[in-house]
Ligand SMILES: Nc1ncnc2c1ncn2[C@@H]1O[C@H](COP(=O)(O)OP(=O)(O)OP(=O)(O)O)[C@@H](O)[C@H]1O
């Protein structure tokens with residue numbers, strides 16, 4: 001089939017042509033939006049899931065929906081050693097400038113902008129994060145240098161402005177597990193304060209399954225502060241919809257046998273469905289796509305995953321980390337006890353803690369509970385097994 005017309009969207013955060021099986025999340029967001037916009041408080045949401053399940057796509061979707069209703073929306077991707085204050089400031093700058101464009105510089109908006117400017121000056125004293133914000137920085141608002149205090153003050157200021165404008169403030173945080181404990185604590189604190197005042201401020205975070213524990217370590221009340229939702233692989237019909245509908249939009253049909261092949265190898269993981277959908281499309285000559293096309297597509301897709309999705313992570317690891325990953329892989333995709341992993345290597349767990357911690361930091365492994373370890377990357381165990389030694 002014409003590769004130019006290929007309707008599949010393998011990638012990171014790329015919107016699929018068919019966003020399958022996420023009605024519950026989208027409905028939840030819509031209720032939250034309406035509640036907040038009518039002045040009722042609601043909890044924020046924390047989405048957790050393995051690599052490639054579609055967390056970023058959901059955050060992007062929430063962003064679009066909120067922006068359609070005129071909300072002030074900032075999206076931050078944590079990690080990369082950039083402090084949260086700077087990333088948030090950069091994203092809010094745009095959101096506030098477009099709010100000013102839409103609503104004009106009301107007194108209320110001016111007050112929010114000057115608190116925002118004070119907030120940014122603590123991250124970039126040269127004013128580079130407040131470019132285009134032509135107001136004087138506020139004194140004594142959001143400018144102590146302590147993120148927990150400053151963020152709360154800024155958020156309350158912004159939320160009040162949002163109330164004036166009849167909208168809300170939404171802060172989306174991707175890869176949230178990469179924030180430091182003090183940054184997580186500051187965010188919890190801001191959510192906590194704003195929640196108690198019915199302020200129009202919502203945080204939606206997304207991250208690896210380790211995120212709830214990281215939040216709990218930062219603030220013990222965080223478990224009540226957010227609604228936690230696991231984003232998992234797509235179930236039967238939804239996986240099929242994700243595979244079939246993009247092709248149907250181009251008048252191309254999947255035969256039952258072809259569907260069976262790809263649904264079998266993709267195990268419902270959205271990223272895998274996009275990769276296999278794409279490789280099969282590129283190989284198939286005519287509609288309907290048949291089992292032979294799917295067989296070749298499955299092999300091509302697996303090669304692509306082995307090089308990119310799995311291989312790049314493997315090649316990025318040191319020999320010591322690779323030995324550890326091999327031992328975890330012996331337990332398959334299920335979590336292993338760290339003591340068992342050590343036993344598989346004839347070592348003591350304490351001798352392996354450096355490699356393990358590095359792999360957690362890289363986001364390749366996570367601790368589903370104390371004393372256990374698992375892959376964040378679905379299918380990594382079989383990849384390592386396929387690789388052999
Ligand atoms: N509901 C869905 N239906 C079909 N395809 C989807 C769906 N959600 C995501 N995808 C596709 O899956 C891939 C991965 O999505 P996304 O980048 O959002 O995953 P992620 O959970 O953020 O992964 P990571 O943890 O690596 O950041 C993308 O190619 C996207 O188009």
Ligand SMILES: [Mg+2]
Nearest residue numbers: 013055056174
């Ligand atoms: Mg993502």
